[in-house]
Amino acid sequence: MKLDIIAGARPNFMKIAPIIEALEKVKDKIQYRLIHTGQHYDKKMSGSFFEELGIPDPDVNLEVGSGTQAEQTARIMERYEALLLKDMADYCLVVGDVTSTMACSIAAKKLGVHVIHVEGGIRSNDITMPEEINRMVTDAITDIFYTTSEVANENLRQLGHDESKIRYVGNTMIDTLLKNMPRLKQPTVFSELNLKEKGYFVMTLHRPANVDQEQKLKSLIDEIVKGAKGMPLIFPVHPRTAKMLEQIGIQADNLHMIGPLGYLEFNYLVKHAFAVVTDSGGITEETTVMKVPCMTLRDNTERPETITIGTNELVGTDPKNVAPFMKKLHSGDWKVGEIPNLWDGNTAHRIVEDLLKLV
Structure with a gap:
């Protein structure tokens, strides 16, 4: 299996780090390519996160840089499409809800590449938020959803997605947090x-x-x-x-x-x-x-x-x-709170175990 992993902005990096770590253990079965779109390109918003979280240098940097929402979307799609036409992937794994998530999903799907959305199904129901549009568009063309909560699962069911496409696995961002707690x-x-x-x-x-x-x-x-x-x-x-x-x-x-x-x-x-x-x-x-x-x-x-x-x-x-x-x-009346189900540090492992079934 040839898998593209897309990261473009700061919120993505802590979500992909544990997935890449888990994929390294099965690289004889799953060949992955890490693609940084360059949506966030300065040191504080990008580079330092790669170093701190132990993410390997990207295999490809699309270097899209700054611009309006439309300009960034267009450049990401154009450059990712060109990469796929030169070296096709089987699956495109996107995370979260940034511009890169939506843009790469569209480019991949139009070329027949299966789309996997980590953190699929979440909704604010606020269409004025760019992130909500990114989520809606991405989920509309996603083939496999890896979800963080039962609320997200239900959102996807209500949208008519088949249960077989929904995998409730937990939260990869929490994998990263729990792993790095001793290193803070x-x-x-x-x-x-x-x-x-x-x-x-x-x-x-x-x-x-x-x-x-x-x-x-x-x-x-x-x-x-x-x-x-x-x-x-x-x-x-x-x-x-x-x-x-x-x-x-x-x-x-x-x-x-x-x-x-x-x-x-x-x-x-x-x-x-x-x-x-x-x-x-x-x-x-x-x-x-x-x-x-x-x-x-x-x-x-x-x-x-x-x-x-x-x-x-x-x-x-x-x-x-x-x-x-x-x-x-x-x-002192603030609620104590509990930790949601499956936010246990093992989400990336569950994702990779499921990916292996596709090989």
């Missing part, structure tokens, strides 16, 4: 600010609904700063958000804006935090496994199990919603 690395900001265990917040913001309007972003951060009650707020700033923050000029004694962190340093901060405030989906999965309270500044989530089972709560995007959740957090 204290960032310099920890000692520089004299941070204490469970004595600070971690915050991440990058979604357009939160960061593209100056007044909205300012109001959100003001409410979070106030709700933190003087506790340090460590804010690794996404490049998108940095530009807006410069224009607003927000400052507070307990707000510490730092550059993007590598995987091991960021998750060290999360593991030892009092709580996390975020608009990311993936981080809510990691906080659930690490049993860290998490407030999600979104009106919907494609990972409802982090709320129904885990430590996450959906706060919404209205700044006025922040205060009640902060009060609950400080009062």
Whole structure:
């Protein structure tokens, strides 16, 4: 079997790392080619993750670089199609919901290559999110789904997908987290600010609904700063958000804006935090496994199990919603949470065991 593994952006890298590790053990049966589309191309968003997570250098880098959604999609499809025409694969394995996921799925399917979607079936039901469109398009042409939850399974059934295409295996991102827990690395900001265990917040913001309007972003951060009650707020700033923050000029004694962190340093901060405030989906999965309270500044989530089972709560995007959740957090009434089924560190093994049946 010839298998292409697609990775394009930071959220993909922690999902492919355990799959590649498991494939290395069966490379006499499954020949794989790692393709980096180049959707994320700077060191902090790409290169450092490969090094930290032990991902081998890509066999191919499509080097698509930056651009609009349409420009990136077009370049990825064009370059991946050219690669397939020169050296065809049997299967194309995509992960998550970034532009590279959708673009490579389309290019592969049109050439008769079977599409495998790791993390298939998740939905926010918010069509304004580019990621939701990527999920919908990818799932519409997927041949095999590897899913993270029973909710995702049911979504696929409701869409009319045959049960034989759905494999409930768990969450490869949690494989990576559990494997790397002993390797988490204290960032310099920890000692520089004299941070204490469970004595600070971690915050991440990058979604357009939160960061593209100056007044909205300012109001959100003001409410979070106030709700933190003087506790340090460590804010690794996404490049998108940095530009807006410069224009607003927000400052507070307990707000510490730092550059993007590598995987091991960021998750060290999360593991030892009092709580996390975020608009990311993936981080809510990691906080659930690490049993860290998490407030999600979104009106919907494609990972409802982090709320129904885990430590996450959906706060919404209205700044006025922040205060009640902060009060609950400080009062000690936050739910303990449990770890969802099959989020046990063995997902990649289950995926490769299933892939071997296709050989």
